[in-house]
Amino acid sequence: MADKNFDLIVIGAGPGGYVAAIRASQLGMKTAIIEREHLGGVCLNWGCIPTKALLRTAEVYTNMKHADAFGLKAENIGFDLDGVVQRSRKIAKQLAGGVGYLMKKNKIEVIMGEAKIAGANGAGPAVKVKASDGKEQTLSAKHTIIATGARARTIPQAGLEPDGKLIWTAKEAMVPDEFPKRLLVIGSGAIGIEFASFYNALGSDVHVVEMVERILPAEDKEVSTFARKTFEGQGIKISTEAKVDKVEKAGEVVKATITGKDGKSTTEEFDRVILAIGIVGNTEGLGLEEAGVKIEKNHIVVDEWLSTGVKGLYAIGDVTGAPWLAHKASHEGIICVEKIAGSNSVHPLDVKRIPGCTYCNPQVASVGLTEEKAKELGHKVKVGKFPFQGNGKAIALGEQEGFIKTVFDQKTGELLGAHCIGAEVTELIQGFGIAMTMEATEEDLFHTIFPHPTLSEMMHESVLDAYGRVVHI
Structure with missing residues (x-):
C-alpha cells in the first residue's frame, strides 16, 4: 500500500x-x-x-x-x-x-x-x-x-572525459576556479558559442572546433556565415569540418591535437577545454x-x-x-x-513554432523553417532581409551589426520562418512566433504598426523587403 x-x-x-x-x-x-x-x-x-x-x-x-x-x-x-x-x-x-x-x-x-x-x-x-x-x-x-x-554528452575518448579541473562541461565553465587565458571549445551549438563569446569578451584566447561545415548548424546558413565572420572579427578562432583527435594533460595545461578539413593535424596548448557537443x-x-x-x-x-x-x-x-x-x-x-x-x-x-535563441554577441534567434529547409520541402519562397545599419534605434544604441530575415511561402503568403542576428533579437523573435501561431500572412504584417524608434521596425522592413516594398534601404 x-x-x-x-x-x-x-x-x-x-x-x-x-x-x-x-x-x-x-x-x-x-x-x-x-x-x-x-x-x-x-x-x-x-x-x-x-x-x-x-x-x-x-x-x-x-x-x-x-x-x-x-x-x-x-x-x-x-x-x-x-x-x-x-x-x-x-x-x-x-x-x-x-x-x-x-x-x-x-x-x-x-x-x-x-x-x-x-x-x-x-x-x-x-x-x-x-x-x-x-x-x-x-x-x-x-x-x-x-x-x-x-x-552534457561526453566523448568516449581517452583524455576527453570531463574531470572538473582541465576538461569542463557547461557546469564547470560557469564556476571557473581561475580564468583560462587559452580556451578550447569543442562544439559550436548554442552552448559552445555562448561560452566562447563570454570568455572571449573577458580576454581569453578562444578556439572553437566544430565537426560539421559551419558553426551554429541548426541556424539559417546566412546567419551562420554572418556569425562566423563577426566572431572571427572579435578574435575567436574557428575551425569547422575539424575534430579533436587527442588530448593530453601536462600539469596545469592541456595539449590538444586538432585535425582540420585539409587533413593536417596541429597540436595546441590550452588552459581549459569545454565540451559542448550536445546532451x-x-x-x-x-x-x-x-x-x-x-x-x-x-x-x-x-x-x-x-x-x-x-x-x-x-x-x-x-x-x-x-x-x-x-x-x-x-x-x-x-x-x-x-x-x-x-x-x-x-x-x-x-x-516548427518553437523559437530558438543563442545569447552570444551578437545574439542569434530564429523560429520556423530556414530558407534552405523550406525549399527542400517544396515551397517556392519569398525572402526578405533588413540590416541593423538601416535602423535608427540600432545606430543610436551603437549596435549596427546584424540583420533580420523572413521567409514566406510565395503562393499563400504564409510566414514559414524568421532568422535574426544582432542586438536583442532574442527579445524580438517572439513577435514572429505570435504571427506564426495566429497564421498571419504577409498582408497582416504589412498592416501591423511597429513603433518608432525601435529595433522591431526591422521586423516590418524585412517583411516589406520580401515583397519589394522595403522603405529604408
Missing part, C-alpha cells in the same frame, strides 16, 4: 516539471513533485539563467571598454572573476527559491529524493522515493510525468525499461500527447529529445496536464 496518494506525480522539478505541477494544481489535481537536487533543475541552477547572468557581465564589460564611443570615460577596466561568478550564483539561488515559493503557493507537495517507477499500483504505476538520508516511501497516482531532463536524456535508474517504456538514443519515446504508451506514464522536456529547450519543456508540461484533465482546447506541440 502506498504511503501517499496523489492525482499526479511529477518526477523532476525543472522548467518542464514544475510548470506541469503548477498547471495540474490549477486544474484541481492533488500533486506531488519529486526532485533529487535543486528546484528549478539545470535551467535555473546550472543552465539558462546563470549563463545569461555571465553573458550580461560580458556585455557590460565590452561596453565599458568602448566607453569613448558614447562620449564617456572609463579607465583601468578590469573584472573580478569571483565577483562575476558570485553574481551568477546569487541569481540562480534567487530563482530556485522562487520555484519553492510557487510550489508552496500552489499547494504542491515537494519531495526531495531519488525516484523510481515501481510497477503497477491501481490505475497507474507506483513511484518509490529514496531520500538522501536513506529513508524510502512509496507514492501512488493515476498519472505520473517523467521530467528528469538531460546532462543526453537522464533515463537511467528510473525503472523505465522494467515498466515497459521505450527508450531510443538515451531519450524516452512519446506520442503527440507526451504519453509513453505505458498506462498513466508520460514524459516531457529534454528527456524526450530535441529541441532541448526550457520553453519547449514548459509547453509540453502544460499540453500533457491539460490532456490528462480532458481539455478540448489543447493542441499537440508544433515543433
Whole structure:
C-alpha cells in the first residue's frame, strides 16, 4: 500500500516539471513533485539563467571598454572573476527559491529524493522515493510525468572525459576556479558559442572546433556565415569540418591535437577545454525499461500527447529529445496536464513554432523553417532581409551589426520562418512566433504598426523587403 496518494506525480522539478505541477494544481489535481537536487533543475541552477547572468557581465564589460564611443570615460577596466561568478550564483539561488515559493503557493507537495517507477499500483504505476538520508516511501497516482531532463554528452575518448579541473562541461565553465587565458571549445551549438563569446569578451584566447561545415548548424546558413565572420572579427578562432583527435594533460595545461578539413593535424596548448557537443536524456535508474517504456538514443519515446504508451506514464522536456529547450519543456508540461484533465482546447506541440535563441554577441534567434529547409520541402519562397545599419534605434544604441530575415511561402503568403542576428533579437523573435501561431500572412504584417524608434521596425522592413516594398534601404 502506498504511503501517499496523489492525482499526479511529477518526477523532476525543472522548467518542464514544475510548470506541469503548477498547471495540474490549477486544474484541481492533488500533486506531488519529486526532485533529487535543486528546484528549478539545470535551467535555473546550472543552465539558462546563470549563463545569461555571465553573458550580461560580458556585455557590460565590452561596453565599458568602448566607453569613448558614447562620449564617456572609463579607465583601468578590469573584472573580478569571483565577483562575476558570485553574481551568477546569487541569481540562480534567487530563482530556485522562487520555484519553492510557487510550489508552496500552489499547494504542491515537494519531495526531495531519488525516484523510481515501481510497477503497477491501481490505475497507474507506483513511484518509490529514496531520500538522501536513506529513508524510502512509496507514492501512488493515476498519472505520473517523467521530467528528469538531460546532462552534457561526453566523448568516449581517452583524455576527453570531463574531470572538473582541465576538461569542463557547461557546469564547470560557469564556476571557473581561475580564468583560462587559452580556451578550447569543442562544439559550436548554442552552448559552445555562448561560452566562447563570454570568455572571449573577458580576454581569453578562444578556439572553437566544430565537426560539421559551419558553426551554429541548426541556424539559417546566412546567419551562420554572418556569425562566423563577426566572431572571427572579435578574435575567436574557428575551425569547422575539424575534430579533436587527442588530448593530453601536462600539469596545469592541456595539449590538444586538432585535425582540420585539409587533413593536417596541429597540436595546441590550452588552459581549459569545454565540451559542448550536445546532451543526453537522464533515463537511467528510473525503472523505465522494467515498466515497459521505450527508450531510443538515451531519450524516452512519446506520442503527440507526451504519453509513453505505458498506462498513466508520460514524459516531457529534454528527456524526450530535441529541441532541448526550457520553453519547449514548459509547453509540453502544460499540453500533457491539460490532456490528462480532458481539455478540448489543447493542441499537440508544433515543433516548427518553437523559437530558438543563442545569447552570444551578437545574439542569434530564429523560429520556423530556414530558407534552405523550406525549399527542400517544396515551397517556392519569398525572402526578405533588413540590416541593423538601416535602423535608427540600432545606430543610436551603437549596435549596427546584424540583420533580420523572413521567409514566406510565395503562393499563400504564409510566414514559414524568421532568422535574426544582432542586438536583442532574442527579445524580438517572439513577435514572429505570435504571427506564426495566429497564421498571419504577409498582408497582416504589412498592416501591423511597429513603433518608432525601435529595433522591431526591422521586423516590418524585412517583411516589406520580401515583397519589394522595403522603405529604408
